[in-house]
Amino acid sequence: MKIIQAIAQYCMNCRLCEINCMVAHSSSRDIITAFRAERERLTSRVTVEQSGPRTFPVQCRFCQDAPCAVACMTGAITQDPATGWVAHDPDKCVGCWMCVMVCPNGAMARDVGGHVTSKCDLCAALDQPACVAGCPNGALVLAERDEVENA
Amino acid sequence: MRGHRKHLPTSKDISGCAISGIMNEAGERFSGDMIIGSIATMHDRSNGLGGGFAAYGIYPDYKDHYAIHIMYDELADRQSTERLIARYCLLYEDESIPNRPSPVIRMRPFLHRYFVQVRPELLRRHSDLTEDDVIVDMVMEINTKIKGSFVFSSGKNMGVFKGVGYPEDIGEFYRLDEYQGYLWTSHGRFPTNTSGWWGGAHPFSILDWSVVHNGEISSYGINKRYLDNFGYDCSLFTDTEVIAYLFDLLVRKHHLPFEAACMAMAPPFWSQIEHLEPRRAELARTMRTVYAGALLNGPFSVLVGYSGGMVGFNDRTKLRPMVAARQGDMLLVASEETAIREVCPQVDRIWHAVGGVPIIGQLKDPAKVLGQPEAARLARMTRSLAPGAAAA
Amino acid sequence: MAPRLVQPEFSVQRDGERCIACGVCVRQCANQVHSYHPEYEEVRAAAERCVGCHRCAWLCPTGALSIIHTPPTYRHGGHWSSEAISNVYKQADSGGVLLGAMGNSQPVPVYWDHLLLNASQVTNPSIDPLREPMELKTFLGRKPDQVELEMSGPEPSLATTLAPQLELSMPIMFSAMSYGAISYPACKSLAMAARELGTLANSGEGGLHPDFWDFGPSMIVQVASGRFGVTPDYLGAAAAVEIKIGQGAKPGIGGHLPGEKVDDSVSRTRMIPVGSDALSPAPHHDIYSIEDLRQLIYSLKEAVRYRKPISVKIAAVHNVAAIASGIVRAGADIVAIDGYKGGTGAAPAMIRDNVGIPIEFALAAVDDRLRSEGIRNLASVVACGGFRCSADVVKALALGADAVYIGTAALIALGCHMCQQCFTGKCNWGIATQDPYLTRRLNPEIGAQRLYNLLSGWAHEIKEMMGGMGINAVESLRGNRHHLRAWGLSDRELKILGISAVGE
Structure with missing residues (x-):
């Protein structure tokens, strides 16, 4: 991709x-x-x-084996194994900031107002x-x- | 109204034209009837404001003398001119140029011709001058310094006959049917501006070079300045003059064969040069680089006559017409096929000239017609750059 | 700070309804005109620092900014122009020399605008360059009087070997702009574009950065009075070597690159210590006369084994024709003439605006002189100094130039907005600066593409103009003054230019 x-x-x-x-x-x-x-x-x-x-x-660099997807406990962040696409579903996001912690690039932003993560789509x-x-x-x-x- | 009086123009001459040339390569002479018949066919390509002829081989009795044709506004101009001639030349014969009064030729200058040879002491004093150089100097001096005199022909065993009128009327007037020559060229003029001066008609000639030309050289401004660099004073503001001087420079002074001279004046495009075989590409590249100022741009078809033959060639994109034909020893080149068919209905071969590629007619045995030294010079001029690949 | 007498030249107008206080302008202005005030959530401008480079207006995402030229409206508007008055204030403040950059900005006559081109009607067909060949290829270098053929072989062959020539796809080159005066990406943009276009860029006098040696075949390198960065390898890397005697923007004046611009990279390229001023003496101290120039020309020819043309660049001064003739006779293969309106990174404004003559006249005089002496073919003539568009180029070619150099137009293509503050080193466009915060603003890939686009456009236009004249090879335009007419010039000016008036 x-x-x-x-x-x-x-x-x-x-x-x-x-x-x-x-x-x-x-x-x-x-x-x-x-x-x-x-x-x-x-x-x-x-x-x-x-x-x-x-x-x-x-x-977001859309890492292979994206750490954010691994770390996400609610399934808000998922990676399509075929394309590598990393999707973020704000409805499932609880704002635990685990993805922010593990992102090697510092690319996960905190959408403070919505208390969810915000990432490049x-x-x-x-x-x-x-x-x-x-x-x-x-x-x-x-x-x-x-x-x-x-x- | 200036009438026929000498009037060196101050701005660029622009005209359309008809041209025709007929040559017998075996050197057999034929009368002027044929060329008059040819050019008359293209009556509508000229407008009665200029016509003329160049004829080669017409003065066999004076073949070692320069035949100087001069037009005078007044008989009084003769004296100063003849004094000037005497400074350069020894005079052997002079006479009025024979003519036949014609109702359509109304006003005309006095027309006189001289058969001369260069004073030998001049050549002894200036070791770097040839007799051709002396004649050129003399012609330039008369044409630029003497108010009412104009030399319009200065070669050996050849003559230019021109004036204001349709070319067939001018031919009649000069009684060209009574001359015999092995090469004739002619011109009918369609100027967009003219003074009615006879010297403005074509051919333009210097030494045995004669040029008839149809077209407009859009590179004129730089060609003129380029020639200026080599001492040529283009005072007539005509393309024809520029072409004649370029031939003189490239062939007589720079010793280039006609094919090389034509390559300088109408070179291949760079995109074509890239595809030539390397030696020829290098030659073309060098010619274009060195002779950039000699490139003739814009539409033209031109016929250059000289003692040994004639060269017809077109601009490199061929924006003006030129047709050529061969019949036996005869080579015919004209603006239109009709001008050939009219005087030579059956031809062995007839073809359209290719842009930038010269059609070269040459005497088969120049030594017989012109003598051995001249023949050697001609042999160099007519060397093909690529044997077996000659255009015609 | 006490108020200064010099008034701001620009007003920064911010549309409050559009400004979103995003701060782009604050971050982009190296002159610190804009500042953000968080307590009011607003951006304000200190207009007195504005140089009118328009960087902020260009990048403002809401189009909220307008930079308005507001020259002071002193009462006397005639002899004592506002600029003259302001200059007195400036010098009374500083005691210094008034500096200027780029070309002369006074409203002096532009002779190009007095020249009109010809076109064919009826008697001669115009040529459509989209359908028919149209040739701009140009060779620069010494040409012999004639071609000699060897006639003794089975077929005639060339007996003439040409002196080294520069082959250009079009008669336009990039003029000398040194690394140091302009930034690394600006140099790189010019070199890349020249290579892509099949023409040449010019290193200027500041040496050649090692990264650019690969571009050597597309570069002319300069040898100027400071001899910066001149080594045998430097000479060997380039397509040609140019001896810089003078510059149109500052005839008779040397160069001065302030030490602040001499960073590590510039230092290595120029072979001078970091932070030291790079001073080019006004004359070459080994050239005090024409015979000395001949020695340098031939020294360089020896150094390049006679395989490359040697150019000599001079400023257009009063007796430029005689000087050019001497240069040709001294052995130069190319003479570059830089006119009165030529650009610079820094020059005393008095020199820039008052010394030298316009390129139009200098070019005409040089071409005439070389022709009258029969030596025009011995060197190519390159004109420079203020070419703005393709029509200027066509007119220069018709006056007699073999090719032109463009400098300012190239910089404008790179984004320069002619604020004329190059000497401050704060070029907001990343061109005339070595500041690492600023040089990164010029992406050479984009720069090279823009230069390529510019010259491609000019080449198209030149072909159209030539086609209109019925000319399909540039050599038939070169020196062809019959295709020029002039309006609004005196007889004397017409005579010097060698052209007729309109209607003649």
């Missing part, structure tokens, strides 16, 4: 990916409305980590993940997971 690859050297810390992620997962899908009316309920599923000039957007409803489509510097790209892991 294709996952999002972050090319750190071109990440310039504008954090438009975070903003676009929140808008894409808002109910209004309109940036101004989302930030005015829904801000409290929005959690970005991508986070730009920074160390000096180096910045790096982090989101590759914007399945869109043509392209909003963070990838909106990155002004090509620092986020879609790539086959095998290629990313071998790179």
Whole structure:
């Protein structure tokens, strides 16, 4: 499957990916409305980590044998063994944060308002993940997971 | 109204045209009737504002003399011109160019011809000059310095006859039916601007080069400046003049065979060069690189006459018409097939010229017609770049 | 801080109804114009720091930002322009030299805009480049007067061997911009695009970063008065070597790369200590006359075993034609002429705006001079200095250039917004900076693609214009001033340019 690859050297810390992620997962899908009316309920599923000039957007890498799926006690996180897709069902999530603890990438976000986990879904409803489509510097790209892991 | 008076143009001449050329490669001479018949067929390709002919082999009695044809606005212009000629040349004979009064030729300059040889002391004094160089210098000086005089022909055993009118009327006027030559070229002009000056008609000629041309050279501006680099002063603002000088430069001065000269002026496209065999590709690449300023762009078909034969060639995309035919020793090249069929109904072979590929007519035994030294020079000029792959 | 007399040049206008306080502008402005105030949940601007680079406006996800040029409205608007007055304030503040970057920004005449191109009607068919061949291939280098053929063999063969030539797919190259003046990704973008396009980029005088040696066949390397990074391998890596004598933006002036821009990588490439100023002397101290130039040209030819053309780049100054003639006679294979409007990373504004002559006249004069001396074929002429579009290029070719260099246009394609603050090292677009926070903003893959797109577009346009003239090979456009006419110029100017007026 294709996952999002972050090319750190071109990440310039504008954090438009975070903003676009929140808008894409808002109910209004309109940036101004989302930030005015829904801000409290929005959690970005991508986070730009920074160390000096180096910045790096982090989101779910859809690991093989995803630890989050193993750790999830309610079955809210499941992995399709055929495709590797890691799905998260907020209705089953109880907000125990075990997935947050075990995620090797720090990609699981806590949706504090809803008291559930929030993770990247590759914007399945869109043509392209909003963070990838909106990155002004090509620092986020879609790539086959095998290629990313071998790179 | 300037009428027929000498008028060197100040802007680019633009015209459409008819051209025709007929040659007997065995050197047999034939009268001017044939070429007049050919060009007259293409009457509608010209508009009565210029016609002319070049004829080779017409002065056998003076074949070692330069035949200088001059048009004078006034008889008074003769004196200064003849003084100038005398500085360069020894005069053997001069006369009015014979003509036949015609109701359609109304205004005309005085037309005179001289048979001359270059003063030997000039050649002794300037060791780097040939007699051809001296004649070129003299022609340039008369044409640019003397107000009412214009040299329109300056080769050996050949002559240019031209004026304002339809070409068939000009041929009649000059009594070309009375001349015998082995090579004739002709031109009917359709200018979009003209002064009515006889010197503006074609062929354009220097030494034994004569050029008739149909087209518009869109590279004219750089061709002119390129020639300027080599000392040619293109004062007539015509494409024809530029083509004539390019032939003179490439063939006479740079000693290139016609095929190479044509390759310089109408080279293959780079995409074609890539597919040539390596040696030929290298030659083409080098020619294009060095002779970039000699590339003739835009539509043209041109016939270049010289003592040894004629060369017909087209622009490399062939945007102007040219048809050629062979019948026995005769080679005929014209803008339209009809101009060939009219004077030579049965032909061995007839074909359309290919863009950029020259059609070369040459005397089979030039030594017999022109003498041994000239024949050796011609042998070099007509060497094929790739034996067995000649165009015609 | 006490108030300064210089007034802000820009106003930062934030649409409160659209601003979502996301902070993109805060994070992107290296000049620290924007700041977030959490207690009010709002972003504010310190307009006096704004240089008008538009980075924030470009990235603002809600389009809430507008940067408005607000030059001070002093009462006197004529002889004492606002800029003149502001400059006096600046110098009275600092006691320093007024610095400028990029090209001259004064409203001086643009002669390209006075030239019009020809097209065919009736007497000559125009050519459609989409359907018929249209050739832009260009060779730069010394050409002999004639081709000689060996006639003694079974068939004629070439007896002439050409001097080394640079083969370009189109007569446009990227002009010299050094690593140090511009960033690593900017250099890489130019090199990648040049290779992809089949043309050349130019290292500038700052040496060649080891990562770029693979691009050598697509690079011209410079030897300038500072001799930065010049080694036999450096000369050997490139397609050609250019001796930089002068630059159109600052004729007669050397270069000064401030030590802050000399980081470890720049230091290694330039072969100077980290943090030291890189000073290029105004003259080459081994060239005080034309015969000295000849020695350097031939030293370089020896160094490259006569396998590469040697170019000499000069600024267009008053007697440029005579100087160019001397350069050709000194043995240069290419002469590059950089006009008055050429760009720079830093130049004293007084020099930039007042020294030199426009490229249009310099080019015409040089081409004429070389032709009148019969030596035009001995060197190719490259024009540079302010080419904005393909029509400018066509006009330069028609005036007599073999090719042009473009610099500013290339940087604009990379995102430059002409704020003219290159010398501050705070280029928000990641171009004219070595700041690791900023250089990462330019992705060379994107940059190279944009440069490729730009020149592909220009090439298409040039072909269309040539086709209109009935020309299908660029050599028939080169020096072909018959296809130019001018309007609004004096007789004297027309004579120097060698072209007729419209209607003639």
